[in-house]
Amino acid sequence: MSKRWVFDEDRCKGCGLCVQACPEEIILFSDRLNRSGYRMPEITAQDDCISCGFCARVCPDVAIEIYRPDGGRKTENSRDGGR
Amino acid sequence: MKAVYEKPKSLTDVVTHYCPGCTHGVAHRLVAEVIDDLKLEDRAVGIASVGCSVFAYDYFEVDFQQAAHGRAPAVATGIKRVHPDSVVFTYQGDGDLASIGAAEIVHAAMRGENITVVFINNAIYGMTGGQMAPTTLVGQKASTSPAGRDPDHSGSPIRVCEMLSTLPGVAYLARVSCHDARGIMSAKRSIGKAFQTQLDGEGFALVEILSNCPTNWGMSPVESLEWVKEHMVRYYPLGEFCTPGEGE
Amino acid sequence: MSDLQLFKGNEAVGEAAVRAGCRHFFGYPITPQNELPEYMSWRLPEVGGVFLQAESEVAAINMVYGAGGAGAKAMTSSSSPGISLKQEGISFLAGAEIPGVIVNMVRGGPGLGGIQPAQSDYFQATRGGGHGDYRTVVLGPASLQELVDMTYEAFQIADRYRNPVMVVGDGVMGQMMEPVVFPDMAEVTDPPDWATTGKRGRDNFNLINSLYLDPEELWEHNRKLNDKYRQMTEKEVRWETRATDDADFAFVAYGTTARIVQKAVEQMREDGHAVGLVRPQTLWPFPQEPFDELSDRVDGFRTVEMSLGQMVEDVRLAVQGRVPVQFYGTTGGVMPDYRDIISAMEEMMRKVGGRR
Numbered sequence: 001m002s003k004r005w006v007f008d009e010d011r012c013k014g015c016g017l018c019v020q021a022c023p024e025e026i027i028l029f030s031d032r033l034n035r036s037g038y039r040m041p042e043i044t045a046q047d048d049c050i051s052c053g054f055c056a057r058v059c060p061d062v063a064i065e066i067y068r069p070d071g072g073r074k075t076e077n078s079r080d081g082g083r
Numbered sequence: 084m085k086a087v088y089e090k091p092k093s094l095t096d097v098v099t100h101y102c103p104g105c106t107h108g109v110a111h112r113l114v115a116e117v118i119d120d121l122k123l124e125d126r127a128v129g130i131a132s133v134g135c136s137v138f139a140y141d142y143f144e145v146d147f148q149q150a151a152h153g154r155a156p157a158v159a160t161g162i163k164r165v166h167p168d169s170v171v172f173t174y175q176g177d178g179d180l181a182s183i184g185a186a187e188i189v190h191a192a193m194r195g196e197n198i199t200v201v202f203i204n205n206a207i208y209g210m211t212g213g214q215m216a217p218t219t220l221v222g223q224k225a226s227t228s229p230a231g232r233d234p235d236h237s238g239s240p241i242r243v244c245e246m247l248s249t250l251p252g253v254a255y256l257a258r259v260s261c262h263d264a265r266g267i268m269s270a271k272r273s274i275g276k277a278f279q280t281q282l283d284g285e286g287f288a289l290v291e292i293l294s295n296c297p298t299n300w301g302m303s304p305v306e307s308l309e310w311v312k313e314h315m316v317r318y319y320p321l322g323e324f325c326t327p328g329e330g331e
Numbered sequence: 332m333s334d335l336q337l338f339k340g341n342e343a344v345g346e347a348a349v350r351a352g353c354r355h356f357f358g359y360p361i362t363p364q365n366e367l368p369e370y371m372s373w374r375l376p377e378v379g380g381v382f383l384q385a386e387s388e389v390a391a392i393n394m395v396y397g398a399g400g401a402g403a404k405a406m407t408s409s410s411s412p413g414i415s416l417k418q419e420g421i422s423f424l425a426g427a428e429i430p431g432v433i434v435n436m437v438r439g440g441p442g443l444g445g446i447q448p449a450q451s452d453y454f455q456a457t458r459g460g461g462h463g464d465y466r467t468v469v470l471g472p473a474s475l476q477e478l479v480d481m482t483y484e485a486f487q488i489a490d491r492y493r494n495p496v497m498v499v500g501d502g503v504m505g506q507m508m509e510p511v512v513f514p515d516m517a518e519v520t521d522p523p524d525w526a527t528t529g530k531r532g533r534d535n536f537n538l539i540n541s542l543y544l545d546p547e548e549l550w551e552h553n554r555k556l557n558d559k560y561r562q563m564t565e566k567e568v569r570w571e572t573r574a575t576d577d578a579d580f581a582f583v584a585y586g587t588t589a590r591i592v593q594k595a596v597e598q599m600r601e602d603g604h605a606v607g608l609v610r611p612q613t614l615w616p617f618p619q620e621p622f623d624e625l626s627d628r629v630d631g632f633r634t635v636e637m638s639l640g641q642m643v644e645d646v647r648l649a650v651q652g653r654v655p656v657q658f659y660g661t662t663g664g665v666m667p668d669y670r671d672i673i674s675a676m677e678e679m680m681r682k683v684g685g686r687r
Contacts, residue, residue: 060108161397
């Protein structure tokens with residue numbers, strides 16, 4: 001299965017708002033730094049992601065894109081999907 | 084896989100100059116999403132103001148003019164009066180709009196200028212290093228109010244939406260907040276309405292977005308959003324102040 | 332060409348602008364130029380244009396910035412205190428390379444000064460006026476026909492260089508009536524390809540901007556602007572000379588004052604004095620050539636202005652010390668009397684004359 005949570009690490013500034021926003025608490029800070037020296041978040045369990053998009057919505061740097069498997073679990077934001 | 088959330092087409096690939104956690108980036112993305120949703124990329128003309136958002140023109144895939152400090156509504160007026168079929172929006176901070184540009188915003192609103200204003204209120208001058216803004220809260224420390232804003236000395240902060248809501252030319256006025264995902268969704272809806280108001284020729288539309296400034300507030304990004312929620316929303320109540328049709 | 336028509340100066344500016352293709356005017360009331368925005372308020376809607384009374388001179392010039400950036404031939408007008416307020420926008424027009432026409436019907440200063448005619452904004456007009464290294468072409472008409480022709484041309488010059496152009500008159504120019512012939516109505520052209528019209532199918536987006544944070548880029552930008560100013564200096568400079576061929580002394584004057592000096596020259600010629608007049612028509616670029624030519628032939632220049640001595644500095648720079656340059660002037664509202672001008676010249680002739 002391809003990823004629900006797609007992260008563009010070069011755009012990330014390590015602010016941590018996605019970590020705070022994740023209702024499943026599966027986004028955590030990693031030990032890795034990106035090329036700008038920012039500490040990056042990582043998703044600890046892709047399979048547990050519910051594609052709610054909260055992390056992407058709060059990300060000021062458009063570093064996260066969210067996907068949902070066709071016919072996958074609907075979330076309250078799914079009406080915004082598929083644009 | 085279906086996309087739930089992708090980078091809007093109307094944003095360039097340029098990584099913004101904003102500090103980590105600054106919600107300017109969120110507001111940019113919401114404006115770009117609305118431009119995409121309403122298919123405005125060929126008609127939109129933005130006006131960047133002076134302050135942190137001065138480089139807005141680097142981040143949107145639409146025509147832009149950079150304006151002198153506070154003058155964005157006058158510049159927008161000039162553009163809109165030349166090309167009434169274009170969709171003209173300004174993107175202004177609180178120093179720009181509520182202080183040096185107070186006359187321009189009031190009179191653009193008074194004329195019912197058919198433009199859309201995206202107003203970022205983060206209660207401080209960000210670009211110049213954290214000086215007191217007209218929107219700085221009472222007691223809030225800033226580099227030019229080191230003991231906290233004293234209302235006896237500097238007055239009390241301006242509530243822009245409430246002030247403009249008395250003007251008959253105003254068609255849409257809303258205050259939203261970017262402090263959490265739910266607030267961001269609501270902000271998107273309001274920005275969408277503010278652009279739709281212009282498309283419908285209803286008149287002046289403004290969305291005030293309560294935002295953060297972790298750097299100059301001396302807070303972490305997470306703490307700063309908590310501060311928006313706890314302090315700013317209390318003084319600057321959220322909601323719609325005018326909707327098209329009701330001000331006639 | 333149309334027929335001769337009797338027009339008031341301020342209204343003649345308005346009609347000339349309309350003929351030049353101007354369809355957007357933004358202004359704010361101030362004496363003595365009010366007839367111009369008043370004229371535009373009914374005339375522009377007749378030709379499908381827009382007149383808008385702004386909340387201030389600051390807003391008006393920034394509306395010109397927006398409209399000019401969007402590709403329109405846009406204009407604003409004011410008088411001295413209002414022109415001071417417009418300087419921010421004029422600097423931005425120059426920096427962002429937006430064409431625009433600004434009319435200043437000069438009144439006495441400093442501060443509120445007075446509402447009577449003056450020429451005391453010469454420094455402000457010819458030195459850029461606002462912040463930064465920039466210039467505007469400054470046209471100084473001395474008759475209503477010239478006011479009409481220069482207003483018309485101001486739009487062409489502004490478009491040619493993507494730079495603001497200023498037309499400098501005064502209360503006399505604005506209020507007096509003279510017969511004029513207007514140029515034919517120019518076609519309103521499509522916005523240029525750099526204008527912020529919305530992309531409308533373009534692949535790239537257009538940007539109107541004067542911010543260059545990288546010092547090297549700013550230098551590059553200023554070099555580019557400076558090349559334009561050099562071209563303006565070569566191609567746009569204009570002047571007129573009267574009775575200078577055999578002159579021993581020459582007056583220098585522009586605008587309304589030049590009309591009075593013309594009278595003084597005629598009178599002095601009748602009295603047997605070999606005097607002439609150099610009349611700069613562009614105040615910037617300032618004409619160097621007539622001073623190079625005359626400095627070898629005349630014994631001195633007498634500059635006459637309705638100020639306490641502003642253009643005289645440019646005359647001295649142009650003459651470069653080759654012959655004496657003296658000044659005679661009055662301030663706002665006090666029109667120089669031609670007899671006083673004659674006396675001033677006679678005094679100079681007595682002191683300097685016979686040198687050769």
